Amino acid sequence: MIATLARRAKRAAEAVNERRVLVLAGDRDTGIDAAYTAVEAALGATEDDVSVVSTREGFRFEEHRPRRADGLLGRTREAVVLDCHEQFVPNALGRCVGAVDGGGLLILVAPALDAWPATRDRFDESLAVPPYALDDVAGRFRERLVDTLRTHSGIAIVSLGDGPEGRNALSRDALSADSVGGGETVSETQPPTAPPDATFPTAAYEACLTADQARAVRAFEPLSTPGNAVVVEADRGRGKSSAAGLAAGALALSGADVLVTAPAAQNAAAVFARARELVSRDGTDDTESSATAAAEATRNLDVPGGGRVRYLPPAEASEMPGRPDVVIVDEAAALPVRLLDRLLDAPSIAFCTTVHGYEGSGRGFAIRFRERLLASRLAVRDVRLDEPIRYARDDPIEAWASHALLLDARPAVEEAVAGAAVADATYRPLDPTELVADETLLGEAFGLLVAAHYRTEPNDLARLLDAPNLLARALVADGRVVAVALLAREGGLDAATRSEMYEGERVRGNMVPDLLTSQLRDEAAAEPRGIRTVRIATHAALRDEGFGSRLLSEIHAEFGSTGGAFEGTDAGVESTDAEFGSTDAAGDGVDYFSVGYGATPRLLRFWRRAGYRTVHLSTVRNDTSGEHSAVMLRPAGEAGAALLDRHADAFRDRERDGLSDAHREVDADVIRGALRACAAPVPIDLTDAEWRSVVGASFGPGTYDTAPGAFRDLALAALIEGDGADDAALDDREERLLVQKVLQGRKAASVADDLGFVSTAACMRALGDAYVPLVERYGTELALAERERFTTE
Missing domain, CATH: 3.40.630 (Aminopeptidase)
Structure with a gap:
């Protein structure tokens, strides 16, 4: 039965360029054997197109561990087997779904579905934080997941019999094209053509599969001139990496040195595959996975005429070795903002990012990085891809994954x-049981987190619903989470x-x-x-x-x-x-x-x-x-x-x-804010000699270098205590001066340049002036008497 079901699932998927899910529920060993049977029946000997995600080893297919399933990012596979026993990681499920190509299969080897929510594994152990125990972890996430498996289209569930002689039962069959909706076969579409004034080769546009992708390739053309940036945003499977690869190849053909970076080398496989196809002029395969093996074998594509496409890990790429002409960042939402910021030193740069997904929601751009990009010297152009390439627009598995993992969670609409x-x-608590029962409440609450945080992942949804140490609270207005x-x-x-x-x-x-x-x-x-x-x-x-x-x-x-x-x-x-x-x-x-x-x-x-x-x-x-x-x-x-x-x-x-x-x-304004918020009293206990040095530098001919420790104590007190009731307030530039020169010990010339002083001497005079009100506030009788020597006419 398993073999027949797998072949039928594959045919149904291929007929409409969609994906299908087979759930093999029951004993683990039996499930893994059944997964082998399904893969062999559906794909034959094409083992290079299969990946297995499991805590076990020894498969003849490409292997990934559940906590390391990010190796599938940017990949396309004919079949992915996810072993849900022992350590079911929600993030891994999202990455497996994203790696399956149109016409492909996702095979879930799971415990019996009725028992799965109550099953505890190594992921649950990570939720049982002290002083809580494993028994305190709930199973709401998996209960909800099981419900989606039993109700969404494109999914078949097999209840496996116990042992080798046990009989398998097909408990749900929603695989056929008719059951999904439509049963339309894949139609041929006219490939896009190059715009009349395009600077990239015509072949780059003819290799595109959608008008969306051609627009994205077009947006890369300005990168041949320094000072330009492009942000390509898309959901998974829209061909943004292919567009980046075609653009990289076109730029390299014009003689440019194109540096590609991504969280890992395998994540850039599609970029190199399409660049290689364009450069070799024999790109006949219309899938992102074409030439993947060749692209993985080398990460340096040399092009006749001096151009090249090369890969470096993000930390190395941020150093700009070899002075590249263009940098392309794929899966940018998965990279730290700090690295993205350093990459802005590139002459021209492209950021390809996922809008809703398990690589990161793309919200790092909207929250922290977008403002930095727009404030940079670069002219920024945005392009978004909406048309799916690797699978049909109405692919049921995309809809299932988005629902099950809340990849498309959004806050309430602004009008509401x-x-x-x-x-x-x-003000109200958000009880996890109530969240599971109310999809609108769950979607709005989780959507706010997605919209407000750089990287909210499926694992976070599981923590929200199941981990015993978390509470959720909300404000609700007119029934909407605000x-x-x-x-x-x-x-x-x-x-x-x-x-x-x-x-x-x-x-x-x-x-x-x-x-x-x-x-x-x-x-x-x-x-x-x-x-x-x-x-x-x-x-x-x-x-x-x-x-x-x-x-x-x-x-x-x-x-x-x-x-x-x-x-x-x-x-x-x-x-x-x-x-x-x-x-x-x-x-x-x-x-x-x-x-x-x-x-x-x-x-x-x-x-x-x-x-x-x-x-x-x-x-x-x-x-x-x-x-x-x-x-x-x-x-x-x-x-x-x-x-x-x-x-x-x-x-x-x-x-x-x-x-x-x-x-x-550290930025001086961050230091100012952190010290002001400390609010710890600062004892001032300077010697008479130190006070004479401070007063001399503030009112007379003295210098800061004679008692740096005394200046440091007074600066710390002034920044922590802030404005006094007297006239001792310092303005923003004076406070930054105290941070940079006195507390951080930076060179005076550097401080003068950073704070806009006309000279180093002017900077140091301003430093002395900044201590005048501090002498007034903190000075001893001796200090005030010393001051009179310089202020009395």
């Missing part, structure tokens, strides 16, 4: 929330676990306690109970209207003893960078609230106004946000206040010296 008033919004927050319970760990953490053992799901304990060496830090805001998002139509502040205020009131309203608006609040887990019970109060995120001046200001204080600033940039991560606490009880006080003091003391070391290159 426009005019909502913050005072009229209702703001949402994901909250992780942390801390409350027993003495043995705290000791293990202090000695270097990593404890999952406790980001802030782990940081404070293992890195900042506070063994007691994991005893108080905390609520960490993992992500918070406000509908784009309602930004800066106070919804984010209201949501936080309600959270503080619900969980803490010091909750209530506070100053501030949502100020473009985005999500934080950490991953999250899940639960639906509020329970009793907590000792503190916390947050960790990629620090920007605006976000630092928002969280400070929300009552949070800085306790840490990472020494390296976060790979996801491209920023240095800030960790902030807000007390909710005595234990939390004690925890905050000692770590705010420690942060103040670390930064006094650390700003001239690990934080020397």
